[in-house]
Amino acid sequence: MDNFYIKPGNQERGWNDPPQFSYDMQTSSVGPKRNVLNKRVPPPQLTGQSPGTGLPLSPAVSSGPSSSPGPPPVGGLTPPPPPKSRMSPGGVTGSVSAENEPNLSDVQAPLLWALTTCRQSVKKQVCDDVERRLKLFEEMWKSGKLSLAVKCRMNRLSQELNNKRWDAADDIHRSLMVDYVNEVSQWMVGVKRLIAETRNLNPELLHTEEAPSNAEEKLHKAEEALPQTEEAAQSNS
Amino acid sequence: MATFQEFIQQNEDRDGVRCSWNLWPSSRLEATRMVVPVSCLFTPLKERPNLPPVQYEPVLCSRATCKAVLNPLCQVDFRAKIWACNFCFQRNPFPPSYAGISEVNQPAELMPQFSTIEYIVQRGPAAPLVFLYVVDTCLEEEDLQALRESLQMSLSLLPPNALVGLITFGRMIQVHELSCEGISKSYVFRGTKELTPKQIHEMLGLMKPTTSVPQEAAASCRFLQPVHKVDLNLTDLLGELQRDPWPVPQGKRPLRSTGIALSIAVALLEGTFPNTGARMMLFTGGPPTQGPGMVVGDELKTPIRSWHDIQKDNAHHMKKAIKYHEALANRAAVNGHSIDIYACALDQTGLLEMKCLSNLTGGHIVMGDSFNTSLFKQTFQRVFSKDYNGEFRMAFGASLEVKEMGVGGTCQWKICSLNPSTTLALYFEVVNQHNSPIPQGGRGAIQFVTQYQHSNTQRRIRVTTIARNWADAQSQIQHIEASFDQEAAAVLMARLGVFRAESEEGPDVLRWLDRQLIRLCQKFGQYNKEDPNSFRLSESLSLYPQFMFHLRRSPFLQVFNNSPDESSYYRHQFVRQDLTQSLIMIQPILYSYSFHGPPEPVLLDSSSILPDHILLMDTFFQLVIYHGETIAQWRKAGYQEMPEYENFRQLLQAPVDDAQEILQTRFPMPRYIDTEHGGSQARFLLSKVNPSQTHNNLYAWGQEAGAPILTDDVSLQVFMDHLKKLAVSSSA
Numbered sequence: 027m028d029n030f031y032i033k034p035g036n037q038e039r040g041w042n043d044p045p046q047f048s049y050d051m052q053t054s055s056v057g058p059k060r061n062v063l064n065k066r067v068p069p070p071q072l073t074g075q076s077p078g079t080g081l082p083l084s085p086a087v088s089s090g091p092s093s094s095p096g097p098p099p100v101g102g103l104t105p106p107p108p109p110k111s112r113m114s115p116g117g118v119t120g121s122v123s124a125e126n127e128p129n130l131s132d133v134q135a136p137l138l139w140a141l142t143t144c145r146q147s148v149k150k151q152v153c154d155d156v157e158r159r160l161k162l163f164e165e166m167w168k169s170g171k172l173s174l175a176v177k178c179r180m181n182r183l184s185q186e187l188n189n190k191r192w193d194a195a196d197d198i199h200r201s202l203m204v205d206y207v208n209e210v211s212q213w214m215v216g217v218k219r220l221i222a223e224t225r226n227l228n229p230e231l232l233h234t235e236e237a238p239s240n241a242e243e244k245l246h247k248a249e250e251a252l253p254q255t256e257e258a259a260q261s262n263s
Numbered sequence: 264m265a266t267f268q269e270f271i272q273q274n275e276d277r278d279g280v281r282c283s284w285n286l287w288p289s290s291r292l293e294a295t296r297m298v299v300p301v302s303c304l305f306t307p308l309k310e311r312p313n314l315p316p317v318q319y320e321p322v323l324c325s326r327a328t329c330k331a332v333l334n335p336l337c338q339v340d341f342r343a344k345i346w347a348c349n350f351c352f353q354r355n356p357f358p359p360s361y362a363g364i365s366e367v368n369q370p371a372e373l374m375p376q377f378s379t380i381e382y383i384v385q386r387g388p389a390a391p392l393v394f395l396y397v398v399d400t401c402l403e404e405e406d407l408q409a410l411r412e413s414l415q416m417s418l419s420l421l422p423p424n425a426l427v428g429l430i431t432f433g434r435m436i437q438v439h440e441l442s443c444e445g446i447s448k449s450y451v452f453r454g455t456k457e458l459t460p461k462q463i464h465e466m467l468g469l470m471k472p473t474t475s476v477p478q479e480a481a482a483s484c485r486f487l488q489p490v491h492k493v494d495l496n497l498t499d500l501l502g503e504l505q506r507d508p509w510p511v512p513q514g515k516r517p518l519r520s521t522g523i524a525l526s527i528a529v530a531l532l533e534g535t536f537p538n539t540g541a542r543m544m545l546f547t548g549g550p551p552t553q554g555p556g557m558v559v560g561d562e563l564k565t566p567i568r569s570w571h572d573i574q575k576d577n578a579h580h581m582k583k584a585i586k587y588h589e590a591l592a593n594r595a596a597v598n599g600h601s602i603d604i605y606a607c608a609l610d611q612t613g614l615l616e617m618k619c620l621s622n623l624t625g626g627h628i629v630m631g632d633s634f635n636t637s638l639f640k641q642t643f644q645r646v647f648s649k650d651y652n653g654e655f656r657m658a659f660g661a662s663l664e665v666k667e668m669g670v671g672g673t674c675q676w677k678i679c680s681l682n683p684s685t686t687l688a689l690y691f692e693v694v695n696q697h698n699s700p701i702p703q704g705g706r707g708a709i710q711f712v713t714q715y716q717h718s719n720t721q722r723r724i725r726v727t728t729i730a731r732n733w734a735d736a737q738s739q740i741q742h743i744e745a746s747f748d749q750e751a752a753a754v755l756m757a758r759l760g761v762f763r764a765e766s767e768e769g770p771d772v773l774r775w776l777d778r779q780l781i782r783l784c785q786k787f788g789q790y791n792k793e794d795p796n797s798f799r800l801s802e803s804l805s806l807y808p809q810f811m812f813h814l815r816r817s818p819f820l821q822v823f824n825n826s827p828d829e830s831s832y833y834r835h836q837f838v839r840q841d842l843t844q845s846l847i848m849i850q851p852i853l854y855s856y857s858f859h860g861p862p863e864p865v866l867l868d869s870s871s872i873l874p875d876h877i878l879l880m881d882t883f884f885q886l887v888i889y890h891g892e893t894i895a896q897w898r899k900a901g902y903q904e905m906p907e908y909e910n911f912r913q914l915l916q917a918p919v920d921d922a923q924e925i926l927q928t929r930f931p932m933p934r935y936i937d938t939e940h941g942g943s944q945a946r947f948l949l950s951k952v953n954p955s956q957t958h959n960n961l962y963a964w965g966q967e968a969g970a971p972i973l974t975d976d977v978s979l980q981v982f983m984d985h986l987k988k989l990a991v992s993s994s995a
Binding site for chain 1: 405411412413415416418419420423491494495498502631632633635636637638639640641644645648649805806809843847850852854858864865866867879881885886897902907908910911914916919920921922923925926927932933934935936944979983
């Protein structure tokens with residue numbers, strides 16, 4: 027799962043810039059903290075002990091920083107349960123996605139179906155704008171400008187839309203805007219609008235235009251809808 | 264009976280209140296002798312996942328000068344259906360809807376576990392939230408691109424029914440008309456000409472709202488439109504924002520008319536949405552250099568004012584600029600509008616002069632190096648963070664009323680914007696005359712009533728009622744001492760110190776702080792006169808001197824080594840955070856990780872710096888992971904990559920995991936520093952720890968553990984020695 031990842035900060039522009047967490051990592055951290063670092067140690071002087079000379083916390087360590095130490099001690103600590111995704115010391119990690127690249131037409135079909143359904147009641151100008159952005163999405167996909175992570179998440183978004191799970195689809199759109207804004211900013215607002223308009227449609231419209239179950243049929247149906255609107259747009263300009 | 268520590272914690276968890284004293288001295292004279300005033304830290308909107316709000320109006324005392332809310336401290340006659348106000352003793356009949364109450368069927372607001380309770384009230388139609396972006400275009404292209412993307416992203420994070428607007432500025436100011444049509448229009452203003460609100464309204468063609476219904480007003484304002492309607496066009500508009508076109512000659516700064524831009528923004532919201540929750544967000548990449556409110560001229564050879572300039576009265580624009588921004592801030596505050604400042608630049612941007620915009624309205628200040636940094640991007644995302652119910656944490660248009668027993672008067676403050684961690688400090692004066700009897704009931708009570716607009720547009724009222732026992736200071740001084748909350752007291756005194764530091768000379772504030780500490784030790788320490796070695800403090804005060812020591816060295820009271828903007832920023836964060844975060848800022852947390860045992864807190868002292876330990880320091884503004892010399896050498900040799908040294912890899916990972924937990928939630932995001940013995944970034948740790956070993960005393964100590972710090976600062980030991988001497992002395 028590549029939803030939980032951490033990228034390094036921009037050390038060139040900001041000194042000691044902190045690492046950047048993905049949207050899912052930030053939103054899933056609501057709830058009780060695992061560790062609460064809030065304890066302090068009183069100085070020894072005020073609790074009746076003799077004035078301290080500092081608290082040596084380890085046995086005397088050999089002095090002489092120039093001599094190289096032996097290797098660290100082996101064994102002893104039991105590993106704690108690892109959290110979903112972790113920063114690594116001195117650097118950061120991301121988990122490698124093991125998902126295969128989804129099929130563009132699979133991803134597009136529910137989007138185009140939704141758009142077609144919207145055309146019946148939503149303002150033409152809005153639908154045309156959404157359509158323009160969906161085309162841009164398609165072009166960027168085909169010309170290799172979209173990363174695998176974006177493609178996979180869009181695939182999931184499409185599926186959620188297809189299953190009428192509007193909140194889930196909306197959440198994925200948000201996570202894409204937060205995590206991959208430079209790839210998606212130009213067209214994602216179209217997807218956002220599409221989700222918003224589709225969920226507000228009269229439920230009857232959604233059921234009569236039930237999305238077909240296989241991908242080819244979906245695509246065929248969607249393509250049928252397209253040529254007319256394209257011609258209409260050309261004749262208006 | 265629970266200990267005072269447990270009592271303090273339970274009260275904070277339930278009511279969001281921490282009092283300096285949990286037994287109150289019963290006369291004014293005794294209260295002043297306690298040195299630390301009777302005061303409390305109050306978090307009005309503390310997150311309470313187990314407190315569902317009730318859906319009815321609160322019941323109020325009928326006395327016109329009282330109007331306290333029914334609470335668990337009130338006496339109730341269930342048969343006669345009458346309740347006695349615990350603040351003014353008025354007897355009030357219950358409203359008809361309470362006819363069915365009895366001892367076994369009590370309304371929630373009478374039960375002790377609901378000393379804090381929240382009411383949802385219907386007061387007219389729900390008003391939408393308004394967000395107005397005010398964007399500086401005098402940025403480098405890389406920064407502007409990053410800012411464009413962050414703003415586009417924020418459109419997906421805003422509540423869909425919120426209204427949004429855009430003003431851009433550089434040398435000129437552009438107010439953008441947002442519409443659903445294809446053509447974009449904007450109104451342009453000169454950056455040098457100051458206009459009255461009326462003139463601005465006329466030039467923008469703003470009609471007086473013909474109706475008081477905010478939703479209808481929305482339709483009539485072309486500059487503030489619902490996100491769900493204009494997101495398509497606004498995304499494109501943001502994507503096409505250009506850098507300010509006026510060329511910047513060599514040796515000059517860009518002409519930035521922030522002052523006029525802000526005045527137009529304030530006027531726009533004043534004219535369209537007075538008394539509605541609204542948030543102005545200023546994004547700026549440099550100081551105002553033109554027009555009213557300018558902080559520095561456009562000649563680069565004239566640097567922006569430093570503390571030295573201010574102390575020598577050499578900051579020519581400062582007073583005027585502060586006055587200008589204060590006037591704007593007051594206008595915004597009166598209308599319930601808050602102003603955020605997101606300032607990202609390598610040099611100062613004028614936060615000293617502009618901070619009142621946020622401080623007086625409850626807005627955020629975020630300070631970064633560039634808009635193209637994770638620190639800005641993620642901090643900005645967190646402005647829109649949601650709580651356990653999936654609702655936005657930000658709240659608007661709050662008013663806080665504080666009612667105390669017997670006085671009859673009520674104090675009220677306006678807080679235009681707040682979130683679950685916003686914490687106020689309140690200082691009380693005991694007015695009872697010396698030697699007069701303890702008031703009836705034996706307890707003092709305070710009620711906090713916070714009315715606010717929730718982010719889901721509901722109007723809510725949260726009522727917190729607390730009580731503490733009065734105590735006679737003559738006979739019960741040990742009990743009063745045991746009730747001392749040293750953590751709360753440290754933060755409350757620190758806030759007083761910061762307040763003083765804004766208007767007094769630095770050394771005077773330190774002297775005042777030292778005097779209070781000495782007096783407190785004289786009053787509550789156990790010692791034999793003139794014998795410093797006999798001095799002891801009880802457990803309830805044992806951490807307090809250390810807090811004061813670190814406070815004296817903190818950036819809140821020491822401006823040395825910080826720019827005026829940095830000092831303003833640190834102080835801004837300090838006076839609004841809750842107790843835990845404020846304490847971290849005063850005295851950073853230090854945890855030590857090693858093979859010798861589990862992670863443990865250690866003294867913030869140079870003796871904690873050891874070759875085979877890793878230290879994690881949290882100052883709130885920075886998270887520092889410091890690898891001791893041996894650890895650093897092992898890491899360099901790569902032992903963590905070898906499977907047989909898995910435990911070393913885990914040791915390296917442990918502080919990183921703990922840091923991650925903090926990084927994922929803190930607002931604003933801290934800097935993250937990974938350093939080691941001898942590293943240049945180690946200075947962040949070295950400057951914070953108590954320098955118990957310096958080049959002056961290394962050989963005097965005669966020990967080998969720990970790392971010496973090159974400084975002339977006084978150490979905690981020397982500070983404590985002086986303190987003890989002064990406390991036990993009869994002549995101090």
